[in-house]
Amino acid sequence: MFRHLGVSIDSSDHSCGATIQAVCLAHSMRARVSFWYAQPIPDSPFAELQGEHAAGEALTRADAAARALGVAPYLGANLFTAGAGEEILNAAARAGCDAIVVTHDPARGLQGSTADELLKHATLPVLMFGPACAPARTPAVELLRAEYQRLSSLLHRWLCLLGTVHAEDEGALHPYWLAMRSVITYVRQTVHPLQRCKETRLFSRVRNRAPEVCAEVDELLLLSRRESDLLDELESNVARPLDSNAALTGLSSALARYANLVWYARGREESVILPAALCHLEAAEWEQLHAELHDACGASDSASVSGTFASVSDTLYKATLAGEHPRA
Structure with missing residues (x-):
């Protein structure tokens, strides 16, 4: 029996599945859990900004999964380090963990990986989760995952865009006003219809088949309404x-609140609702659900929106590196 699991996470689907398995293990043993997102030391301020946002999303999703499954997270931290294995071991010692959980994809090879470092140098048990822990891939689940990742990518680019602008650079954001508006339009025209379909079709089926997750369904519906309110505030x-x-501060704060809620809701959904759905829904229901979700989000050219925003945020990044912000 372990009392405190230290879990090394990253942004991959594989890590997401392993995180949920680790939290379930902690719940079964009434153990605490801590999360660490270890990544290389950034070579530029912009890379640091990107790393912070990537870690923020992964840690928020992990925290949400733990809370949804009844495990109170002890701590979560982003670790910029030249040696991930050593830093995770140090963090585990400071937190008082008695076991470490790590994910590993065999396709990448074990030698030289973080898992390899931990296995060689850890003085406490190391639990490794393989690729079978990744979420199951039905077409409907894959559609939801793809649209979430597209939205998350847009939010990351927007956060980085605001993080590279200084208020004294008057007019620096003016060239990107249409791009920022396009993200909100994308959410209203693509994400929200998909979300409403998910709530009325998927959540209702899960509620009927798995009464034990009804409270979580209700929680996610409340988060959805809060998400809509935050989008209005952002707009x-x-x-x-x-x-x-x-x-600029007001816009940055509004965007951060919206992004964090999107990430948090996804963490709860993928840890409770999707596993329950995969357990209880029949193949024919998944086929019907996929068709319904596809119809709900098929009208908008979300790839075009994503490409447009990527282009303008990359432009700002290059201007920042050159020491000059574009002006209106």
């Missing part, structure tokens, strides 16, 4: 003149 911030420190 109102985009509509304001973005030519002052207060305006």
Whole structure:
């Protein structure tokens, strides 16, 4: 029996599945759990910003999964390090963990990996989860995953865009106003219809088949309404003149709140609702659900929106490296 699991996570689907398995293990033993996102030391301020946001998403999803499954996270941290294995071992010692959980994809080879470092140098048990822990891939689940990743990618680019702008650079955000608006339009035209379909079709089926997750369904419906409110707040911030420190701070805060809620809701959904659905729904129901979800989100060219925003955020990044922000 372990009392405190230290879990090394990353942004992969494989890690997501292993994280849920680790939390389930902690729940079965009434153990605490801590999460660490170890990544290489960034070689630029922009790379550091990207790394912080990637870690923020993964840690938020892991925290949400733990809370949804009844395990209170002890701590979560982003570790920029030249040696991930050593840093994770140090973090585990500081937190008082009595076992470490790590994921590993055999396709990448074990030698030189973080898992390899931990297995060689750990003085406490190391539990390794393989690729079979990744979420099951039905077409409907894959569609939901793909649309979530597209939205998350847009949010990351937007967060990085705001993180590279300084309020004193008057007009720096003006060239990107249409791109920011396009993200909100994409959410309203593609993400929200898909979400409503998911709630009415998938959640209702799960509620009927698995009464034990009804409370979690209700929680996710509340989060969905909160998410809609935060999108309204974000839209109102985009509509304001973005030519002052207060305006930039307000927009950045609104975006961070919205992104964190999107990530948190996904963590709860993938740890409770999707596993219950995979357990209880029949193949014919999955086929019907896939068709319904596809119809709900098929009208918008979300790839075009994603490409447009990637282009403008990359432009800002290059201008930042050159020491000059574009001006209106």
